[in-house]
Amino acid sequence: MYEAVLALSLVVSDRVIPLETGVIEMPSRKIAIPILRNKDRVNEIEAMNFYVSTDRGKNWKLHRQYKPTDNEALFEAPRDGSYWFALLIVFKDSHTEPADVHNLRAGQKVYVNTQKRICLSPNPSNENLIKENAQLKEEVNRLRKRIEELEKKKPN
Numbered sequence: 834m835y836e837a838v839l840a841l842s843l844v845v846s847d848r849v850i851p852l853e854t855g856v857i858e859m860p861s862r863k864i865a866i867p868i869l870r871n872k873d874r875v876n877e878i879e880a881m882n883f884y885v886s887t888d889r890g891k892n893w894k895l896h897r898q899y900k901p902t903d904n905e906a907l908f909e910a911p912r913d914g915s916y917w918f919a920l921l922i923v924f925k926d927s928h929t930e931p932a933d934v935h936n937l938r939a940g941q942k943v944y945v946n947t948q949k950r951i952c953l954s955p956n957p958s959n960e961n962l963i964k965e966n967a968q969l970k971e972e973v974n975r976l977r978k979r980i981e982e983l984e985k986k987k988p989n
Contacts, residue, residue, distance in 0.1 A: 849969070850952045853889075856942045858952045862910040866918055866941050868903060875901045879923045883908075884937055886917040893919065893937050910945040917942045 878901035884893040910916055917939035922930045946952060951968045
């Protein structure tokens, strides 16, 4: 029985994704993120550079440049996983905010989850706790049945 418990814990932990604070779970790889900016300063903006990080903001890659009048940034994730997004604003006088790519801060954080893995919220509401608890119970029951099947096949 000890082996079964170990196998159970390894399989469950592989399927459960703990989300960080501020991360939104997305069931689709196609994402449209609203661009919010100070409308009084639109005339000062030359461009908005949309950056993506797949390593929690350690490294940023320019995904696309948007016009100051664009209202959303479009992104299609190549695979499930964590994606952080940030804007670097280029002004007509050539200065940028933030001043450098290394100073970018994520304005939006998502976890793309098309494979319907179980995601645990860091500060879940009661509703989320009930949903997560039900998902975990389903997974545990599925794994128990699988263990029973394997034990029946095991030579005595």
